[in-house]
Amino acid sequence: MPASTGWGRPEDLVENLSSMDTTARLKALRDVKNQIIGNKTKKLSYIKLGAVPRVVEILASDAEIPLLVQSAAAVGSFACGNEAGVKAVLDSGVLPHLLKMLSFGDNKQVVEACARTLKMIFQSSLAPRSEMLVGQRMELLLNLLNSSNENVAEVAAHVLARCCESVEHQQAIVDAGGMQRLVTLLSGTIRRREAALDGLAALVKNNPQLSLQLAAMEQGRPLALIIKFVKDKIPRTRFLACMCLANISRSCPFCYPQEWDIRTSMLAVIVKLLEEPGQVGEESPIVLADIVANNEELQRAAYKFDAIVKLSALLQRESLPTKQLEGILMALAELCSRLEESRRQLLDQDPGKNAQAAIISALSHPSESVRVASCTCIKSLSRSVKNLRTTLSDERLVFPLFKLLDDPSPVVQVAALSAVSNVVLDFTPHKSVFFQCGGVSQLIQLSRSMDPMLRLNAVWALRNLLYLADMAVKEKVISELTVSTLTSLIHDPEEMVQEQALAFVRNLVYGSVDSVQQVFAEESAILIAVERQLCIACRPEVCTQGVYVLSNIAAGNELHKEAVMSFVAPVSQEGRNPSPILRFLQDMSNPQLRVAAVWCVMNLSYPDSPGAVTRVARLRESGIEQQLQKMVDDPCLDVKDRVKTALEQFTGLANV
Amino acid sequence: MNRLVMNYFVTEGYVEAAEKFYKETGTEPDMDLGTITDRMEVRKAIQCGNVQDAIEKVNDLNPEILDTNPQLFFHLQQQRLIELIRSGKVEEALEFAQEELAPRGEENHEFLQELERTVALLAFEDTSSCPVGDLLDVSQRQKTASELNAAILTSQSHEKDPKLPGLLKMLIWVQKQLDEKVSYPRINDFATAALEDPAT
Numbered sequence: 001m002p003a004s005t006g007w008g009r010p011e012d013l014v015e016n017l018s019s020m021d022t023t024a025r026l027k028a029l030r031d032v033k034n035q036i037i038g039n040k041t042k043k044l045s046y047i048k049l050g051a052v053p054r055v056v057e058i059l060a061s062d063a064e065i066p067l068l069v070q071s072a073a074a075v076g077s078f079a080c081g082n083e084a085g086v087k088a089v090l091d092s093g094v095l096p097h098l099l100k101m102l103s104f105g106d107n108k109q110v111v112e113a114c115a116r117t118l119k120m121i122f123q124s125s126l127a128p129r130s131e132m133l134v135g136q137r138m139e140l141l142l143n144l145l146n147s148s149n150e151n152v153a154e155v156a157a158h159v160l161a162r163c164c165e166s167v168e169h170q171q172a173i174v175d176a177g178g179m180q181r182l183v184t185l186l187s188g189t190i191r192r193r194e195a196a197l198d199g200l201a202a203l204v205k206n207n208p209q210l211s212l213q214l215a216a217m218e219q220g221r222p223l224a225l226i227i228k229f230v231k232d233k234i235p236r237t238r239f240l241a242c243m244c245l246a247n248i249s250r251s252c253p254f255c256y257p258q259e260w261d262i263r264t265s266m267l268a269v270i271v272k273l274l275e276e277p278g279q280v281g282e283e284s285p286i287v288l289a290d291i292v293a294n295n296e297e298l299q300r301a302a303y304k305f306d307a308i309v310k311l312s313a314l315l316q317r318e319s320l321p322t323k324q325l326e327g328i329l330m331a332l333a334e335l336c337s338r339l340e341e342s343r344r345q346l347l348d349q350d351p352g353k354n355a356q357a358a359i360i361s362a363l364s365h366p367s368e369s370v371r372v373a374s375c376t377c378i379k380s381l382s383r384s385v386k387n388l389r390t391t392l393s394d395e396r397l398v399f400p401l402f403k404l405l406d407d408p409s410p411v412v413q414v415a416a417l418s419a420v421s422n423v424v425l426d427f428t429p430h431k432s433v434f435f436q437c438g439g440v441s442q443l444i445q446l447s448r449s450m451d452p453m454l455r456l457n458a459v460w461a462l463r464n465l466l467y468l469a470d471m472a473v474k475e476k477v478i479s480e481l482t483v484s485t486l487t488s489l490i491h492d493p494e495e496m497v498q499e500q501a502l503a504f505v506r507n508l509v510y511g512s513v514d515s516v517q518q519v520f521a522e523e524s525a526i527l528i529a530v531e532r533q534l535c536i537a538c539r540p541e542v543c544t545q546g547v548y549v550l551s552n553i554a555a556g557n558e559l560h561k562e563a564v565m566s567f568v569a570p571v572s573q574e575g576r577n578p579s580p581i582l583r584f585l586q587d588m589s590n591p592q593l594r595v596a597a598v599w600c601v602m603n604l605s606y607p608d609s610p611g612a613v614t615r616v617a618r619l620r621e622s623g624i625e626q627q628l629q630k631m632v633d634d635p636c637l638d639v640k641d642r643v644k645t646a647l648e649q650f651t652g653l654a655n656v
Numbered sequence: 657m658n659r660l661v662m663n664y665f666v667t668e669g670y671v672e673a674a675e676k677f678y679k680e681t682g683t684e685p686d687m688d689l690g691t692i693t694d695r696m697e698v699r700k701a702i703q704c705g706n707v708q709d710a711i712e713k714v715n716d717l718n719p720e721i722l723d724t725n726p727q728l729f730f731h732l733q734q735q736r737l738i739e740l741i742r743s744g745k746v747e748e749a750l751e752f753a754q755e756e757l758a759p760r761g762e763e764n765h766e767f768l769q770e771l772e773r774t775v776a777l778l779a780f781e782d783t784s785s786c787p788v789g790d791l792l793d794v795s796q797r798q799k800t801a802s803e804l805n806a807a808i809l810t811s812q813s814h815e816k817d818p819k820l821p822g823l824l825k826m827l828i829w830v831q832k833q834l835d836e837k838v839s840y841p842r843i844n845d846f847a848t849a850a851l852e853d854p855a856t
Contacts, residue, residue: 030712033715033719034711034712034715037711037715037719037722037723037729038722038723038725038726038729039729039756039759040759040763041759041762041763073715073719076719076720076723077719077723080720080723080724081723081724113719116718116719116720318765318766319764319765319766
C-alpha cells in the first residue's frame with residue numbers, strides 16, 4: 001500500500017498497536033480503524049498481519065477512554081460482514097471483555113461502541129449462541145434490554161434474536177422473562193420497537209406454543225400493537241411487524257381473530273417491500289413465502305398484486321445476496337405451488353425467459369440453501385402439464401437438475417429427487433432426455449441407498465418415469481434395476497417404499513400384453529413378491545397398489561388372467577376357499593382399496609374372453625359374488641358403479 | 657407549526673437558528689443539537705473537498721455507517737479521487753484509484769461503471785470539456801455531502817427529509833384537486849399564507 005495515503009506502512013501500524021507510548025498506540029489504532037471501515041480488502045490484509053489480537057489486547061487491558069472506544073470500534077469493524085474477521089476476533093477472546101464493559105462500563109461512548117461490536121459479531125453464524133443463554137450471560141442480556149441507552153437495548157434484543165436456534169433456546173429465554181421484556185419495548189422509541197419486533201419474531205418462529213402465548217398475552221394488546229405496526233410509515237418497522245406476524249401464522253394458523261384479513265393486508269405490504277433497498281428488500285421474499293405458504297387464496301391474491309412479476313424482475317439483477325436469492329426462489333415455489341396462472345406467468349412472459357435462466361443457474365449456486373430453493377421452485381413449476389412438455393423437458397434444465405442427484409449435501413439430493421419425480425412425468429413415451437443425461441442410472445443407484453428418504457423418492461421417481469412409457473423404456477429400466485432389486489424393494493422395511501415399488505410394477509405392466517409379460521420374468525419372481533406382499537401387508541395404500549398390479553395383469557391374455565386367478569380364487573382339495581381379496585372388498589375404511597379390488601374382479605370377469613365363464617364360476621365359489629352383492633349400496637359412488645358393472649358381468653355369464 | 661419549523665432547522669442542520677428558535681418559542685428540538693454540529697462539520701468537510709477528514713469524523717460518530725453502506729463508501733472514495741485529480745496530483749490519483757477504488761469494483765460489480773467514468777477523468781487534459789467533466793462540478797460535492805448527511809440521519813433514526821417541503825407539496829396538490837370541484841378560500845401567496853376568498 002502506498003505511502004501517499006498518509007497513513008504509513010501497514011506493518012509499522014500493526015507494530016505500533018503494541019507500542020508502549022500511549023499516543024503512538026492511539027494513533028495507530030485510529031489509523032487502522034479508519035482504513036478498515038468499509039474496506040473488506042484491507043480488513044483481510046490486516047487480519048493476516050496479526051492486527052486483531054493486538055487490538056483486543058488494548059480493549060482488554062487499557063484504561064483510557066479514547067483507547068477503549070477506538071479499539072472496540074476497530075474490533076467491530078473487523079467483524080462486520082466478513083467471517084474471517086469474526087473468527088479472528090472470537091479467537092482472540094474478545095467476547096468476555098465486551099460483556100464486561102457492557103455490564104460495568106460507565107462511559108456512554110465505550111458502552112455504545114462495545115454494543116455495536118457485539119451486534120456485528122452476532123450477525124455471523126460463527127457467534128457462540130448457546131453460550132449466551134446460560135446463567136449470568138442470559139441475565140445480562142435481559143437486563144440490557146431495559147437499558148436507557150437505545151443502542152444497547154437494540155443490540156441486546158438483536159443478540160437474543162440470533163440465539164433462538166432451537167425450541168429449548170426459545171423456551172429458556174421466555175422462562176427467564178424475555179418475552180415480557182421484549183413486549184414492554186414495543187411501546188418505546190422506533191429503534192426499541194424494531195429491536196423488540198426482531199426479538200419476538202425469533203422467539204415465536206416454528207414454535208406453536210410460544211406463538212399462541214404471544215398472541216394471547218395481555219388480552220391481545222401486544223398483538224394489536226404489532227398489527228398496527230404493519231401499516232407504520234417506516235419500511236423497516238413494517239417489515240419486522242410482517243415477519244413477526246408471519247412467523248406466528250406459520251406456526252399456529254388462525255390463532256387470533258381476523259387473522260385472515262390481517263394476512264391479506266400483510267401480503268399487500270410485503271409485496272411492496274420487495275423492492276425496498278437494503279436488508280428489508282433482501283429479507284422480504286422469504287417472509288412473503290411464509291405468508292402464502294399452503295394457502296391458495298393468498299397465493300391468488302399475491303398473483304393479483306403482481307408479486308410474481310416483481311420477483312421475476314428481481315431475479316434478473318446481478319450479484320443478488322444469497323439470502324435474497326434463496327428467499328425469491330422459495331417465494332416463487334410457494335406462489336406457483338397450486339396456481340397454473342402463476343406458473344404460466346413465471347415461464348411464459350418475455351422477461352420470464354430470463355427468470356427461467358436464473359432458476360436454472362441457481363441449481364449450480366455455491367450455497368446449499370439456494371440449490372434446495374431452486375429445486376423446490378422447479379418442483380412447483382413441474383405440476384403444470386404444459387410446462388412438463390416444454391420448458392422442463394429441456395435438457396438445459398434436466399442436465400443440471402439431475403446432476404444434483406449426486407450433490408454432496410443430502411438435503412439437496414432429496415430436494416432434487418422431489419423435483420425429478422415430477423419432471424420425469426413428462427408424458428412423452430420415449431423419455432430420451434432422462435437417459436441421455438444418465439439420470440435413469442442415477443435414480444436406479446439411489447433406489448439402493450441406505451437412506452430411506454432417498455430410496456423412497458428414487459423409487460417414486462422411477463414409478464413416474466414408467467408412467468405411459470413405451471416398451472423400450474420399460475425394458476431398459478428393468479434390466480438395469482434388476483428383478484432382484486425390485487423384489488427387495490417390494491419387501492422393503494419401509495412401508496412407503498413398498499407402496500412406491502408396487503406402484504412402479506403397476507406402471508410397468510400397464511398398457512400392453514408385452515408389458516404384462518414382464519412380471520413373469522425369472523420364474524415370476526415379481527408376481528410372487530407382489531402376491532406375498534398382498535397377504536401380509538396391513539397398510540391400505542400398499543395393498544391398493546398391489547391390487548392394481550393384479551388388475552393390470554388381469555387385463556392381459558388368458559394366461560395372464562389365469563395367473564391372477566390362481567391367487568384370487570385359489571383351487572384346493574377342500575373345494576371352496578375364501579378369496580384373499582375379500583378383505584380388501586370389505587375394508588370400509590378405504591374406498592380406494594375397494595375400487596381397486598372391484599376393478600380386478602371386473603377384469604377377470606370381462607365377458608369377451610374365452611375363459612370368462614369358468615373364471616366367473618370360480619370367483620363365485622370364492623365368495624366374490626356374494627360380497628359384491630353386499631356392496632350394491634356402497635357409500636362411495638366409484639365403488640358402487642364398478643360393483644354394478646361387475647355384477648352385470650357375473651349375471652350375464654351365468655346365463656350362458 | 658412551530659414543531660414543523662424546528663424539524664426543518666434540525667434536519668437541514670441550522671444549529672444556531674434552531675437554538676434561537678428554541679429560546680424564542682420554547683419548542684423542543686427533536687434531536688440532540690450536539691449531534692447536529694458533528695453532522696454539519698462532516699458536511700462542511702466534504703463541501704471543502706476534505707473527504708479524508710469527513711470519513712474520519714463520521715467514523716468517530718458511528719463506525720457502522722460506512723461499514724454497512726458500500727455504495728456510500730464507494731461514493732466517498734470516488735470523491736477523494738476526484739479531489740486528487742482536481743488538484744493536479746495525477747500520480748497520486750492513479751495510485752489511489754488502483755489501491756482503493758479498484759478493490760471496491762471487485763467487491764461489487766455494480767460500481768464498475770461509475771468507476772470507469774471517474775477514471776476517465778484522468779484521460780482528458782482539458783477536463784472542462786470532457787464528457788465526464790460534470791464530476792468536477794461543485795454539485796458533485798453537494799451530492800456526496802447530501803448522501804452522507806442522509807445516512808447519518810438515518811442511523812440516528814431520524815427521517816432524512818424535513819417535513820415542511822413535503823407538506824407544502826401536498827397543500828399545492830390538494831388545492832389543485834379542489835380547484836376542479838369547488839370554489840373555496842385559497843392560499844395563493846405562500847409567503848403570507850393568507851386565505852383569499854374565491855372571486856365571486
